[in-house]
Amino acid sequence: MTHNLSLKEAWSGIADCENCELRQSALFAGLTLQDFQHVHDPIIQVVLQPGEALYRDGEKGKRLFTLRHGLIKLVRYLPDGTQRIVRLVRSADTLGLEALLGQPYEHNAIAIQEWELCCLPAETVNNLSERNPDLYRELLQRWQRALTSADSWLTDLSTGSARRRVARLILRLAEPAEPHRCQLLGREDIGAMLGITTETASRTVAEFRRKGWLTETAHNEYVVDIAAISADLAE
Amino acid sequence: MTHNLSLKEAWSGIADCENCELRQSALFAGLTLQDFQHVHDPIIQVVLQPGEALYRDGEKGKRLFTLRHGLIKLVRYLPDGTQRIVRLVRSADTLGLEALLGQPYEHNAIAIQEWELCCLPAETVNNLSERNPDLYRELLQRWQRALTSADSWLTDLSTGSARRRVARLILRLAEPAEPHRCQLLGREDIGAMLGITTETASRTVAEFRRKGWLTETAHNEYVVDIAAISADLAE
C-alpha cells in the first residue's frame, strides 16, 4: 500500500473539512470552527485502486476513516482460505471505529471500486469527542449503524435459499429511484457476501437475467425490475 | 410482561450498584460515588422466565439493560414467520444500547434461561456519560463488543456446512476448562442460530452424540470432546 501518489494531493486536509461536500453526513458535522483548532494532525485524503487493502485484520488501528467515494468490502478469511464478506462500506460511512478503542482492526478492508477517503487519527477524534457532545453522539450513532448493518446482513443475506439471498442483495443494491440502476459485484464477491459458491451466484444472476428481471446496460451494471423480484421474494 | 413479582425485590437499586458482584465488569465500573448522586431514577432488577420477552422489535427504547444471570436471545422474525437468532446475550453483557440514541429496539429480546438483570434509564446513562469519560469509553467498548459478536456470528455460525456450524457453536458454548461442560439449547433455537432447519440441527447433534463427541449428563447438558470436534473442523 503506497501512499506516495496520494500524499501529494493530500494536504487539502483541514481546510477542506469545513467545506466538505459530505459535511452534513460526515463525522465532524457537529464540530465548530473552534474545535478545528484542536486538530493538529493532518486529515489526509487517500485514493486507492480496486483490490488494494486499506488495512488488514490484526493490524493495530491508529486511524479511522470516512469514505467519500467508492466501495469497500470488509472481509474475513476463513481457515480454508476462502473469504467471507462481513459488510460493505459505502460513501459517507465510517470504518475502522475499533481504532478509537486502541484495538486492532478486525477485518481486511479491501477496495471494490476505486475510492477516496478521509483518514482521521484515532487520538484526535478521541480528544475531540470528550469535549464535544455532538461528535460523541455522532460516534455512537455510527457504531449503531454498523451494528444494524451487521444484523441485517445476517437476516437478509445469510438466510434462506440462494435465490432469495441474491434477490435481497439486488434489492439492497438497487437505486431507490427509477430507473432502478444496480451496480453488481463480481460473482465471487457476491458468493462471499451471501455464503454461497461463486457458481451458484453466477447461475442465479444468469437466471434472473433470462427472466428479464435484470437487464445489463454496461459491464456489471443492470436495470432492475424491482416489482418482479419483490414478488418472487414474497412467495 | 408483568413486573409485579420482581418489583418487590427491585429497590435494592442504587445502593446495590456499588457492591454489585459484577461491579468490575458492569457498565458503571468507572463511576465514582459522586456520580451515583446524579442517578435519580431507580435501577431496577427484574426476573423473568424462559420464553418471556424483555422487549420487542420496534418498541421505542427508553432503557438499556445489563444481564446479571441467565441467557437471552436477540431474535428477528422473518416475513414467513420463522425466526432468526441474531445474537446471544450472556452474563455481564449489555443489551438495548439503541435506547441511548432514542431509537426503537431492533430485536425481540427473549429469555432462554431464567434471568435477572439491571434496568437503566437511557436518559440517566446519557447524562452520566457526557460527564464521565470512563463511562463514555465503556459504552463505546460495549458497542464494539456487540459488533464483534455480530461479525463472528456471521463468519463462524452462518458459514459452511451444517456440521461445521454446529461444531463451531458447540465449541463456543463449551466451558473453557475441563471438564468441558456445555449447556445446549433447544434444537429449534440451534437451527435459528445457524440458519438451518430444526431437523438438521437435531440430526447433527445426534450424530455427534453417537460418535462420542457429546455425552449427555443432564437434560440438554453435555460434556464435550473438544479435541475431536476441533479436529473434525480442521479437516
Next chain:
DNA sequence: CGCGGAATTGAAAGACGTCAAACTGTGTGG
C-alpha cells in the same frame, strides 16, 4: 489477434429441506 481472468454452463454427487411418523420425557387430571 491472442492471452488470461472472469463468467457461464453441464453433469453427477452430496447435502439439506420437507413431510410425516415414532419416540421421549414432563406435567396434568382422574
Next chain:
DNA sequence: CCACACAGTTTGACGTCTTTCAATTCCGCG
C-alpha cells in the same frame, strides 16, 4: 399411581437445492 396429552426430539424417506469439478464461452487488454 396410572393414564393421558402435549411439546420437543429423533428418525426415515424422498425430492430439491447446492456444491463440486470440469469444460466452455465471454470480454477486456496488451
